[in-house]
Amino acid sequence: KAGVTQTPRYLIKTRGQQVTLSCSPISGHRSVSWYQQTPGQGLQFLFEYFSETQRNKGNFPGRFSGRQFSNSRSEMNVSTLELGDSALYLCASKRSSGGWNTELYTEAFFGQGTRLTVV
Amino acid sequence: AQSVTQLDSHVSVSEGTPVLLRCNYSSSYSPSLFWYVQHPNKGLQLLLKYTSAATLVKGINGFEAEFKKSETSFHLTKPSAHMSDAAEYFCVVTISGSARQLTFGSGTQLTVLP
Numbered sequence: 001k002a003g004v005t006q007t008p009r010y011l012i013k014t015r016g017q018q019v020t021l022s023c024s025p026i027s028g029h030r031s032v033s034w035y036q037q038t039p040g041q042g043l044q045f046l047f048e049y050f051s052e053t054q055r056n057k058g059n060f061p062g063r064f065s066g067r068q069f070s071n072s073r074s075e076m077n078v079s080t081l082e083l084g085d086s087a088l089y090l091c092a093s094k095r096s097s098g099g100w101n102t103e104l105y106t107e108a109f110f111g112q113g114t115r116l117t118v119v
Numbered sequence: 120a121q122s123v124t125q126l127d128s129h130v131s132v133s134e135g136t137p138v139l140l141r142c143n144y145s146s147s148y149s150p151s152l153f154w155y156v157q158h159p160n161k162g163l164q165l166l167l168k169y170t171s172a173a174t175l176v177k178g179i180n181g182f183e184a185e186f187k188k189s190e191t192s193f194h195l196t197k198p199s200a201h202m203s204d205a206a207e208y209f210c211v212v213t214i215s216g217s218a219r220q221l222t223f224g225s226g227t228q229l230t231v232l233p
Binding site (some may be wrong): 004042044048056090092105109 | 222223
């Protein structure tokens with residue numbers, strides 16, 4: 001069974017540009033979340049999608065956006081890149097039925113991440 | 120709001136000696152708790168999870184953790200460290216109502232000395 005796949009693995013962009021990262025979840029998983037990992041802030045939640053709908057959003061500016069397609073694949077976009085956006089971006093998928101109680105104990109499976117460097 | 124505190128940013132042990140990585144959580148509701156490991160330039164791998172079925176949870180690679188509600192702790196242990204255990208470990212909490220969002224501790228970097 002294939003794991004969570006993130007592409008590309010590495011990206012170098014210039015300040016002011018925009019970038020799109022892609023995530024393919026494990027087959028059958030309908031929930032996809034995104035996290036930003038930096039040395040200073042650690043791992044922070046960006047947003048979560050289920051059945052093409054954003055269900056939850058972290059405390060990030062509007063430059064960070066995402067979407068999910070009907071096949072559960074997800075993309076996140078960062079516009080007007082800043083140096084501080086340099087980070088490892090991790091995608092996670094969960095087998096989710098949509099119910100709060102079952103999701104409480106459902107583990108997330110992570111991809112290897114996309115390393116974004118803004119210069 | 121829920122939060123999780125990893126009490127040590129760095130832990131260093133000798134190969135073959137026990138490992139203890141400490142985690143305390145704060146939650147007004149019954150939480151679910153996880154430990155993840157991250158090897159350099161890799162994603163996060165689940166070690167174990169607490170689901171309220173049992174307070175002592177066994178995970179992969181010989182790791183286990185004990186949920187202690189009275190101490191709000193979920194410490195990770197392993198009887199004998201191996202060189203391949205060197206990595207960063209994250210304690211993670213979710214609570215009912217925010218189960219779609221993982222809250223991570225700041226991480227503990229484990230070094231295993233030969």
